[in-house]
Amino acid sequence: MESTSETLIKLAAEYNNLKYFTTDPIIFPRYFSEKLIQGESSLQDVEIAGILSAHLAWGKRELIVRDCNRMFDEMKWQPYSYIMAGDFKSDSVSLHRSIKWSDFAKICENLRQFYLNNESLECFSPSYIRLNIYGCRDNPNAANKKIHMFRRWMVRNDGIVDLGLWRKISPADLIIPLDTHVHRSSINLGITKRNVSDYKTAVEITEYLRKVFPDDPCLGDFSLFAFTATIGKKNGYF
DSSP states (O other): OOOHHHHHHHHHHHHSSGGGGTTSTTHHHHHHHHHHHTTSSOHHHHHHHHHHHHHTOOSOHHHHHHHHHHHHHHTTTOHHHHHHHTOOOOOSSEEETTEEHHHHHHHHHHHHHHHHHOSOSTTSOHHHIIIIISOOOOOTTBOOHHHHHHHHHHHOOSSSSSOOOOOSSOGGGOOOOOOHHHHHHHHHTTSOOOOSOBHHHHHHHHHHHHHHSTTOGGGHHHHHHHHIIIIIHHTTOO
């Protein structure tokens, strides 16, 4: 029987593959990242696309992608120009699930204020992004799944799925983006016994993954995604 580490390594090798992420919200910052390489967009376009796509990343994938498309249509697929123009759609109509266009507008204004004085989000902490970009109350116990997913996208640099545009942060220092599926997979694999999806659990899972993938613990995010999609469902864990 395979050890947990062997299972994680095998799953990461197979599922760190773009073909499994064609309907994942990462496709939106990837789109602008590819345009950046061609000289047709900016780092700010990629960051804004990542921040906003990550904010909508909860629920069914197809609905996330549908609503992200609606959002970028509103921005005419020029996120940085849209943000800096300051004329945001803001009403009580749903953009995605309980997120309204008025919520979107608040984040856009926070981004506008940020980019008036800064060139990149790279050197700013998850707690800064939570408080000053997403406009959420500070909570040291929060797992901050959306923010750590955004940071994974921007930092990991193996050239496969993630973008690797931020080079001042080491992949070794990332924290796993902890959602319900990652948490349950980690419990079923014996990685954690904690039942609360909080920062402490995210760190505990990350520390375990760091033993398996020493320089790149969030490579294990692909393993846990794969476990959810394959073994976990087959064995009735989900």
